[in-house]
Amino acid sequence: MQSGPDERGHFGVYGGRYVGETLMPALTELDRAYREARDDPAFRETLDRLLRDYVGRPSPLYLAERLTGAAGGARIYLKREDLNHTGAHKINNTLGQALLAQRMGKRRLMAETGAGQHGVATAVAAALFGMECIVYMGEEDIIRQAPNVTRMKLLGAEVVPVASGTKTLKDAMSEALRAWTATVETTFYVIGSVAGPHPYPVMVRDFQRVVGDETRAQVLRAEGRLPDMILACVGGGSNAAGIFYPFLDDPDVRLVGVEAAGLGLQSGRHAASIVAGEVGILHGSKSYVLQDADGQILNAHSVSAGLDYPGVGPEHALWADSGRVAYVGITDDEALAAFHALTRLEGIIPALESAHAVAEAQKRAGALGRDRFLVVNLSGRGDKDVDAVIRGARAEGADGESD
């Protein structure tokens, strides 16, 4: 199960490298450099030290007793990636890629961002390593996630607004690929998810698997056995890939990926690429994609900017086909309810992305017995979403039709 991808980055029929010829040599070079770094104990040592002393790893595994009580079933543990420096799992990957950039002699980092978490994590890495940083972000997301834009600028990053298409993550990534095509010889493109052309999906998964490796040791300490279920939200899919990967060969551990069902799967306004999409090619790899009959990419919708993306990492497509991971959808409203529930019950304000996984966990825990336990990857904290949630509540109150 854990084998793959092949040397050209294929996970079964998925993955690969679908980019213009200009970028192909850079991907080959990156692949070689990454494999060398991965096998170099000194690289691993430096990264581990940063993860411990700078990020604050290991992140705690927390038994959420009040949330468990409210759900009325299995014990719910939260893997607290929200407590990492910068407030999300994204930094596990950006530090790894920045360290690799340094090793390759590149002094300029470039990133796309949706919720801004990956942009902030890249800007932080650039500051730490004394590198230049350019972040592409959709204009719509710049409004939705204003606090993160301010953080990136304070950190010295240049935030480039993207006005094309839906002005969200998809367009930011398209624009980042264009910009990379023009600067490929000097710039290291830090992709923030397990998406994009090979070697990004495997590299980002490897940098994020620390979440699953830690979880494994922590549940064994806390419960003396592996969990009955692990849940994580899936946009591009990096926090899910990170926590799932070390458990793939444990068939008794059920793995659940939670996609954004937006206004509902039937509404056509969602971001559930696996649950409701079809096989296609987007941003460098073959996977499940939201598209029309002509192969045009559809606009995704989610209340959460980080899940608002019409594609998903290729390894998830393989896991979906094999049935190893079950993928489900959670709507905007369900995620918002979970956002408030976790905030009130546990004093933890989750990212709207992570709130999708919490919502599904509440449903599942209720259906499982009290002798069972599950783990939710709480991939990020919700400070960035506070304004948007309050604005949304006001808008709903104002239109007079919400009750």
Added chain:
Amino acid sequence: MNRIDETFAALRRAGRKGLVGYLTAGDPDPETSERNIRAALEHGVDVLELGVPYSDPTADGPTIQAASQRALAAGMTTAKSLELVKRLRRDFQTPIVLFGYANPFFRYGYARLCAEAAAAGVDGLLAVDLAFEEADELREHMAGHDLALIPLIAPTTPRERAAAILARAQGFVYYIMVTGVTGARAALAADMAAHVAALRGLTPLPVAVGFGISNGAQARRAAEAADAVVVGSALIQAAGAGRLPELVRALRDALTGTGTGGED
């Protein structure tokens, strides 16, 4: 021998370098687009690259992105692009290369695309983001149809990789002369001639250069090294300004007398 090979052979005999013109099918709407394409062919485009619009053209600059968006908004599709080729074929024998992105082609189905493209009168396919390594499946379906898979070579392509790509190339070679996306540029890439000369040692196929050529002077300079020049964004802008025939004629005039003629 298909129309691409015949055209380049004829250009050599005539002692002239070729003009490859790119226009997006359906831009700004299907009727205007067909009129513009017909005008481009009448005024001297030697090879037509017909752009199949795509929602996320990651190798294209603002001009072709906007053209794709206009075409999609006006209801253009891959199927309608093929119907357009069929209509053009009644009046023109100019080689036509279907120029697009991997996903619309994949979604249409490679088998169906190849069969219908060949039947419509398409001579070649070019999928910008379908890397050489990922093209085997499409190549299998092209076999048996008289279709060339046009390869792209970039300034960043190492020599051994170029050799592997060119060993399987057909039609002509498209050399991307700048490290970047499509769009007009003030100056030609300084190392273009050296790169094109290096490709000559790897393939007997004609070499077309593109990305950044927008006027006659640039076309003439590029043609000193290459067998043909590709002009896209500038044609789209000219079409929008109602000056497409003038630009095509200017480019053609600039290329007249650029070949050595009679040599083989």
